[in-house]
Amino acid sequence: MLELYHNGLSSCSQKVRLVLAEKGLDWEAHDVDLMAGGQHAPDYVKLNPNHVVPTLVHDGRAMIESTLINEYLEDAFASPAMRPADPALRHEMRLFVKRIDEKVHPAAGVLTYGIATRPMLMGRSPEEREASYAQILDPARRAARKSVVENGVKAPEFAGALAAFVDLIDRMEVDLAKHEWIASEEFGLADACALPYVLRLDHLAMTPLLSASTRPRVASWFERVQARDSYAKAVTAFLPEPIVAMFKKNGAAVWPDVEALLPKRS
Numbered sequence: 001m002l003e004l005y006h007n008g009l010s011s012c013s014q015k016v017r018l019v020l021a022e023k024g025l026d027w028e029a030h031d032v033d034l035m036a037g038g039q040h041a042p043d044y045v046k047l048n049p050n051h052v053v054p055t056l057v058h059d060g061r062a063m064i065e066s067t068l069i070n071e072y073l074e075d076a077f078a079s080p081a082m083r084p085a086d087p088a089l090r091h092e093m094r095l096f097v098k099r100i101d102e103k104v105h106p107a108a109g110v111l112t113y114g115i116a117t118r119p120m121l122m123g124r125s126p127e128e129r130e131a132s133y134a135q136i137l138d139p140a141r142r143a144a145r146k147s148v149v150e151n152g153v154k155a156p157e158f159a160g161a162l163a164a165f166v167d168l169i170d171r172m173e174v175d176l177a178k179h180e181w182i183a184s185e186e187f188g189l190a191d192a193c194a195l196p197y198v199l200r201l202d203h204l205a206m207t208p209l210l211s212a213s214t215r216p217r218v219a220s221w222f223e224r225v226q227a228r229d230s231y232a233k234a235v236t237a238f239l240p241e242p243i244v245a246m247f248k249k250n251g252a253a254v255w256p257d258v259e260a261l262l263p264k265r266s
Contacts, residue, residue: 002027003057005047007034008238011108011196012066013054017234018192019070023077035117040135051137067097070189082192084184093183093190096175104168104197107161109141114148114158115204115254116247121149153257162261165201168194169209169218176217187228195225199235203244205251206258214265 004020004027006013020027032038032053039051047062048055056063058076063069074082084090113121121129129149136142148155172194175182182190198218201209212219225231251258 001059003030004028005030005032005044005053005055005057006238007032007053008240009243010034010053011105011200012052014196014199014235014238015192016054016056016066016069016073017238018195018230019073019082019189021230021234022082022187022192022228023073023080025073025077037132037135051135067101067193070192074189081186082188084186084188086184089184092175093188096171096183096190097193099171100168100193100197103164106141106144107164108197108200110144110148110155110157110161111165111204112200112247113145114152114155114161115258116250118149118152119250120246153254153261159261162258163263165197165206166209166262168197169201169215172198172221173215173217176221181221187225191221191225195231195235198222203247203251205248205255208259209262 002020002025004013004016006017006029008031032044034053038044039048039053044055045051047057048064050064052064054066054069056069056072058072063072070082084093121132124132129146133142133146133149136145144157147157152158172182179185181187182194198210201207202222208214210219210222
């Protein structure tokens with residue numbers, strides 16, 4: 001039996017749901033309300049001491065860290081295969097995913113809290129905001145969260161986070177010239193890992209970065225992912241449309257400031 005503790009908008013939850021859908025696996029959903037602090041609930045922390053989503057429970061055993069969960073699913077449910085058979089391509093896939101985990105995922109929180117949720121959080125009292133920051137275990141993440149919420153796109157962390165996302169889609173543009181999908185000729189773990197972050201750019205009204213005139217291969221890839229049955233099951237079905245609309249509205253309001261931070265393209 002598979003159970004997934006997840007959140008609809010969580011990037012890490014999305015990439016695990018994509019793999020579950022691609023493999024045709026049935027699973028029981030447990031929604032974790034991140035805005036209400038559900039990830040800090042004592043019963044949940046027993047499953048995931050890192051206070052994050054997702055957590056996969058398979059036959060009573062808890063698995064954490066989305067990249068490792070997806071590798072576990074590939075090991076436990078080998079068909080259809082989502083890792084390249086060729087060892088060199090498998091290394092390419094894992095290197096791509098590692099870059100996302102180390103560089104892009106931390107940047108996602110900076111962009112999201114600096115743009116999408118900032119207006120709502122700034123409507124709270126300073127004491128309430130301080131209490132929410134205090135729940136973040138890692139001191140560096142705690143300091144970055146406070147900085148971007150309090151300062152928005154002018155926070156010192158913001159430009160670097162934006163650059164990490166631009167580097168991601170630029171790397172994808174190059175990789176997609178070599179294969180139909182990111183690391184092979186078949187949709188795989190690398191694509192499932194990348195999709196939530198490309199989608200987050202779209203949700204934050206940074207869609208010009210994904211245009212066919214600017215990055216044609218990324219634009220085509222994004223369209224093809226969205227056309228897959230797994231996308232409807234794993235992503236669309238769980239998107240809270242009012243929150244997505246809020247993200248896009250808040251993103252559009254600051255897009256001129258964001259655009260001014262982008263590196264000039266030759």
